[in-house]
Amino acid sequence: MKRINKQCLNCGEEFLPKTVTSVYCSHICSKKAYKQKIKRLKIEEEVKALTDKIPANRAFISVPEAGMLFGIAKRTLYRLVEQGKIPSVNLGTRLVRIDRRVMEGMFGPARSLHVAESAPKKKLYSLEKEDCYSIGEIAQRFQISEGSVYSHIRKYSIPTRQIGKHVYAPKSEIDNLYNGNDFI
Ligand SMILES: [Zn+2]
Numbered sequence: 711m712k713r714i715n716k717q718c719l720n721c722g723e724e725f726l727p728k729t730v731t732s733v734y735c736s737h738i739c740s741k742k743a744y745k746q747k748i749k750r751l752k753i754e755e756e757v758k759a760l761t762d763k764i765p766a767n768r769a770f771i772s773v774p775e776a777g778m779l780f781g782i783a784k785r786t787l788y789r790l791v792e793q794g795k796i797p798s799v800n801l802g803t804r805l806v807r808i809d810r811r812v813m814e815g816m817f818g819p820a821r822s823l824h825v826a827e828s829a830p831k832k833k834l835y836s837l838e839k840e841d842c843y844s845i846g847e848i849a850q851r852f853q854i855s856e857g858s859v860y861s862h863i864r865k866y867s868i869p870t871r872q873i874g875k876h877v878y879a880p881k882s883e884i885d886n887l888y889n890g891n892d893f894i
Pocket of ligand 1: 719
């Protein structure tokens, strides 16, 4: 069997492989690649240890947590939050919280397998303004106090989104909640 040149997976140089399974041009490249792999695994392990501590059912996560869970640089996230591209709740200085489900909507499932497996089944809803009620609208529509609306939203982990001064929740989730009789 005629062997053809391959490209080294470490340095990118072409080489004539010694065996069909060779992927590195030299012992040095193979060693470097191995070291990098160990380093990567170590980082992944550290990230996993941290992300495992974030409860899967916690709706609001900090920016560093979101960065780890979704594999996005903190700096990028802070910028997106500042630009209003990721809706956030500000609980005080350096206490920006992001709705995890908004992150999932934008970036796909969180990368920690542990978290993804134990997370509740993803519901289909839209957090677009036209698909949401404001808390005031909910209170008026269903004849309950805004305080009760907030406590039900917390109790049933309904996603919310802040736009300007108002908090919005998806119509589908709210209708589901209050059109049933057993919501209290
Ligand atoms: Zn090489």
